[in-house]
Amino acid sequence: MENEISDVKDYKLSFHGEGKTFFGIIIVNWLLTVITLGFYYPWAKAKQLQYMYGSTALNGDRFAFHGTGKEMFVGYLKALFIFGLIYGILILSVYFDYLYAGIIFFYFAIFAVLPFAIHGSYRYRFSRTSWRGIRFGYRGERNELFVNFFKWIFFTVITLGFYSSWMEINLRKYLLGNVRGGDVAFKYDGKGVDYFVLTLGGSILTMLTLGIYSFWYYKNLFAFYVDNLSLEKDGKEVQMKSTATGGDFFKLFMLNLLILVFTLGLGYAWVATRTMDFVFSKIQMEGDIDLDTILQTEADYTDATGEDMSDFLNIDII
């Protein structure tokens, strides 16, 4: 019998951000953004990410985001140029009376930009993230993602949208499956069909109960994300598990809502930190990877164009 008894390790994710401090960051960013007529935005974003990542800890050691405003500003300019070009062509086509060709081009271009934006955003964001000095990285291939993306879109269209559940899970699998933290690999195991059943049932029950079920629906969506996520290294693994209940989500959302309403939105900083605290306190990790043995494997990457493009397109990473 080769049944090795591996020693189970302790892992703890925690969030140490405080609403008060984050409020200060937001206010200072806000001031600088207003004074610079919006040009400070990339720096503001970098500062917010630095704070949020820096407040998240695994076994007491904090994550770090070392993206800089300067990198993001360059990305911002590139993204601005790309979108300027797309809109410019649309406007020209209207001007020269090729309206329909222009609109078709516009939608096609926006869809074509999407996988590039997602890819670039993942590459940049993860390569600028580290824990104990070990960099994260995203190893997906841009062209592979591009081809897959259009294949999935095509299936979604010909199945009148039914395939979208599978598309979403395929995309998640591909993106997360290519994330590394040093020599630790991420893995996502969700199945499209389970997700389809989950979202269909969740939406119907939410409607039937006039929204009351939505908290349990959120709980299921969160669990579907977390429970299917695992880490692997040298044959060892760590499995994530959600411990959040529908009641937890109810409490979280209701309090958040009250804070926002009674502070006219200024309480956003507290809502954001409370939510992060909630998320990380509800993820349990079980497994046998020794966190002291992770090796540096990922290269530095500083092009933030994808990060900024995804801002323009209003897509959120993860």
Place this chain on the structure above:
Amino acid sequence: MSKTPAIYFDGISSIPRKIELILDEQQAELVFVTADINTLHWSIEEISFEHIGDTLEIRHVSNASSVIKVNDADFISTFLFFLNKNGHVGWYYKLLHLGMKAYISLAIVILGLIAGGYLVVIPWVAEKAVLIIPMSYDMNMGNTFYHEYVSENDIDSVKTAALNLFAQQLKLNNTGELHFTVVNSTTVNAFALPNGDIIVFTGLIDLMKDYEELAGLIGHEVSHVNNRHSMKMLCRNLAGYIFISAVLSDVNGIMAVIGDNVHNLQSLSYSRQFEQQADEEGTLMMIQSQINPRGMTDLFTRLQTDEKVILPTFISSHPITTDRIKTIHKLIQQKTYRNIYKPELEKLFREVKN
């Protein structure tokens, strides 16, 4: 020299290594010995640091992956004090440590700046922008609307002809051409399009008792056209929207929603300002045309007191009609005017009303 135990991650593996970190204030550097017995000197010129919560993380600029982690509160304050004294603490870090009172004052200052920008700058910009926008845009906008919506209605050509003749008798100070259209409808309303098309519903005309009231209505609507109020509203709304989303988009969605609502409230009082201008100019036009300006207030009073009537938009959505009536009364009292009975207007009015 201050010393503290610290943790060093070398950027090669995740093994935490215990080190003794020394801050050498003379040399302005951090000194420590690594596991393989290398003594490293990190000049304070070449480090970046993050102070989050009770943890200080120090990195070297040449290799952001090696990190020193310090939890010793005394050492952290000595280190920060030293950096501060030597001018190595950035203005941003200082801004971030101003404290709650300062943030709240800052928030108020920013809101003040935004409000100032919104109340003063936006209307000013919009006003100037309208001067640059060629009249052809107003014409196109108005024509499109007329063809899409107005021409579908039951247009009374006889009354329309009479109303146009009626308007020709008035001094309207118009720069462009004006066209009046009478639409058969029980709707109690009238509105002006930016191309000079003015549409009046029979529902409103039926309520009028004499030609002075009709003249008042025409004066009011023509003033909207003369002043390009539609285009100004459009520019203000657009500029306001861009401004608000530019300022708030970074903060969060909720703020944007609140901003939008504020914006709606604001555009309401924008149009209040325009309505008032139209009331005043309309009244002056009546005086110029030697028509009794009380026709304007009579019309408003009737519309307000007639309970069956749902107040038409040109009068209802804006503040309290009573206030507007008072304002016009005041204006009339300041002016000397002569009103001469105009039989030809009376005749045309009867035709329009019949």
